[in-house]
Amino acid sequence: MAxxxxxxxxxxxxxxxxxxxxxxxxxxxxxxxxxxxLSILLCDDATIHxxxxxxxxxxxxxxxxxxxxxxxxxxxxxxxxLGDVVISLDTAARQAREHARSLEAEVTTLLAHGVLHLLGLxxxxxxxxxxxxxxxxxxxxxxxxxxxxxxxxxxxx
Numbered sequence: 391m392a393x394x395x396x397x398x399x400x401x402x403x404x405x406x407x408x409x410x411x412x413x414x415x416x417x418x419x420x421x422x423x424x425x426x427x428l429s430i431l432l433c434d435d436a437t438i439h440x441x442x443x444x445x446x447x448x449x450x451x452x453x454x455x456x457x458x459x460x461x462x463x464x465x466x467x468x469x470x471x472l473g474d475v476v477i478s479l480d481t482a483a484r485q486a487r488e489h490a491r492s493l494e495a496e497v498t499t500l501l502a503h504g505v506l507h508l509l510g511l512x513x514x515x516x517x518x519x520x521x522x523x524x525x526x527x528x529x530x531x532x533x534x535x536x537x538x539x540x541x542x543x544x545x546x547x
Contacts, residue, residue: 392427393418399434404479405493407432413498413533414475417505420532428508429474430501438478453481454500456507475504495530502529 393414395407410430418424431437435451443449445457459473477500479493486496506525513519 399437435480
């Protein structure tokens, strides 16, 4: 399993890349996708704004973007590669303050959300939204660091 982390536009990230990598690895294990590759970009609002504008034609920053490699024109070109999740730590920090939770919790939520988009899940209507929220919650739980001596009790999302 390979979870690759890149950092762009941040002089000093507010969260350690190794922590995000470990959370991504635990999410993939929980979904039995440990043999897949996932790339994660931690960036600032300017970087995600440019990506959102260029690829989604939305001229504003956002919290998370997902670029799937298993669907569309890219499918089949890189077997085993899930795709890329891009997270703005600037936006994540603002949202964490608004929701009165830690940056780690917010980034974990955004990572889970992005990974689910890579797998084809969406939230266009209430049914899809409920399904995605439930699976996001399962991935968030699976991503938590385990205490020494504890057994993994998480189910597959």
